[in-house]
Amino acid sequence: MARTTPGVTRQRLIDEAMRLFSTRGYAATSVADIQAACGLTTGSGALYKHFPSKRALLEEAVRRNLETVSERAAAATAERPGGEDPRAALERMARVVWEVLEGDRDLIRIMLREFDGFPDLFERMWQGVLAGLYRQGAAWIAAQRELGNIETGDPEATAAVLLSSLTYYPLLRIMIGHTPGDLDPEPFLAAWVEHAAATLRLGRHGDRVAGAGSA
Incomplete structure (x- = not known):
């Protein structure tokens, strides 16, 4: 050898x-x-x-995963020169979220299936992966609201709702090999962007929907 x-x-x-x-x-x-x-x-x-042990090997895999995820998550919400159309930003961030979750399918599958045996490792992954994505999503929504690009009363709750539906797709595929409605990625993503745009009251090109927020 x-x-x-x-x-x-x-x-x-x-x-x-x-x-x-x-x-x-x-x-x-x-x-x-x-x-x-x-x-x-x-x-x-x-x-x-x-x-030193089998568990130490798993812990090192988690540590490396969190480093990679941190880099990818930062890319998801990185500010674009000259600004970026919010609708295009939604699609870009959605694709990076999927990249983050698909980037280490084996480790995510282990953590979801072995939760009872490794609650401390699961908590580190939650805080380093999903919780971080939710926080960054909420910060982006709040910033866009300040710019007048979107309308929402609660950025944190809105981010939670939008990201939970987005992350459910890859997690379901990783765990059981199916997706919601057994949809392919692109139709699901297109529908998610439309749903998110409507929730945030975006127009077709990032402008607010006419009359949004009025009686």
Whole structure:
């Protein structure tokens, strides 16, 4: 077997462990299983050269995931030079939210299925992934309201409603292989943007709907 550098072996251990945890379950996957999946001798103890335990390996995967998510989430709400049409911004942010959730399907599947065994890790993922997206969404809505681009009474509640429907699509697909209505991504996304635009009282090109907010 070809020699590998320590860094490559460490990443391979994480990748194969996540794949096995997500398909077999955490408890049903042994250290020997992970080593074998990496092409390592099962009784060599090679995993322990990089991680003190199987749980430590999972914790490192969560840490790396949160770093990646933080970068992607920042991109979702990054200010565009010269401003950006709010309707176009809704679609752009929706696509980044989906990218964030689809970017580590195995880890999300593990966390949702293994919640009882790892409540502390689940909480870190919630705060680092979904809670962060909700906060950034609410901040964007509040900023757009200040600019007069949208109308809403409660940015936090509005963001929660819009993002919950948006995140439900990839989470359902990750967990059971189906989507709401078994819709393909593009029709769902187009309908979501229209729904969000109506909720925020946007016109066809980002202008507020005529008469919005009037009796």
